[in-house]
Structure formats: C-alpha cells, structure tokens
Amino acid sequence: MRLSFVFCVACYCEVNASAGGDSGNVALLAKRGLGLNAASARRGFEVYWQVCSRCHSLELFKLGDLKHLGYSKAQILYLANGGHISKRLELPYSSKAQAKAFNNGIVPPDLSLVVKRKNAEHIKNVLFGYASVYANTTARNYYYNYSFDSGVTLMPPTLVDGVVKYASKARANLVQYVLDVSEFLTWVSEPWTNFRGWLMLPAISIFSLICGLIYSTLRRFDLELV
C-alpha cells in the first residue's frame, strides 16, 4: 500500500514536471507511449518532407503545426523558405495537368486524411507492398504492389534504404521509414491524439488523491492491508 502511494506521488510529480512545455510534452509522449510516439512522428515528417512531398500534397497540414513535434519557430521558418509559418504543403506542381504528366496520368492523392479514410496499416501495406522482382516491368510504368486491389500501382517505389537522412541517429532503413511516416500521417489525420498525454494529468491526479485517502484512512484506524 505504502509502495503504491509512493508510486502515485512519483508519477504525479513526473507528469507535472514534464508537462511544462511543448518539448516536455513531446518527451513525455515518446517515453510513455501515450497516444502517438512523438519522436517517431517527428522522424516521419523528415521522411515525408524528403520523399513524399515531391509528389503528394498534405493540404490540411501547416508547417507551423511542427511546433507540436518540438520544432522551434526558427526551424519552421527555415523549412518555409521565406514563406509564412502557416504555409500549407500543396501539390508540388504548377497545375493538375502537370501533376498528371509527371505521374503516369494520375494526380497523386492528398495524404492529409488517408489514415482516417483507410488506416495506418494501409500506409504500411502500400510502402511494403512492392514486389521488387517485378517492379516497373509492365508497359505503362505500373509497379506490382499487392496492397492495391488491381495488384499494381502507378506510384513508383521511391522509399528505399538510405534515401532519407535522419537528423537523429535512428536507423535509416525502409522499415524505420515506414513506421515513422505512418506515425506522422496518423498524427496529421488525427492531431488531437497528441493530447492524450494531457488527459492523463487529471486521471493521475485523481488516482493519487484516492490512494492518499485510502492510505490515511488505513493509518487512522491502524489497519494493515496484509
């Protein structure tokens, strides 16, 4: 009993201490695995930025949202390249016609809500789903990919080991990229998942209060639990 009381107080202090600012929140989420893993989502943005954004738009996402992943204002402005902090990630072509011309006759779909429309598994299936032996063997630059109903896709397999340079020391391989980019796109689809850590605060506070009450009641009546 005493031990659990000490544990409650320790949790409470730790959560309160880490919740001091955005970076504290990020560290807390990453460490405890509450909601999304923020470190992974942050790396996922690097994957998105360096590879996916060459073809896809992410219209519901503003660069300024990166502050929730621990980016400073200066870093965001640097990425915005002279643009405003609320710059959105639009289709990287001057027109839909140009997007089609560069992508085998199809406009790459916006990825803001792809996880909501389908799910995070879908992203993983698409990116892991290439049958490399047959890649790019058919006439219209179709690529074999089991995750599409037709068995083929017009999206080339651009995500390969080493193509993304992480700022951190995380492994730069396909598996890591896919886990991270799907974490990032899940967060873009459901930004509030980031705040699950905050919901824990009242929960833990109430829990530790109850622990304290039980403990003091037991003390008052001189009762031992075991």
Ligand code: HEC
């Ligand atoms: C060279 C351009 C290009 C790049 C780079 C690219 N994609 Fe695509 N992507 C496409 C095209 C074109 C399609 C449509 C494919 C089709 O319908 O056959 C597509 C489709 C998709 C789909 C399926 C969407 C749906 O509605 O089911 C997902 C998911 C996806 N891409 C994710 C990504 C991710 C994540 C990255 C970065 C790791 C990425 N793509 C990089 C061109 C690209």
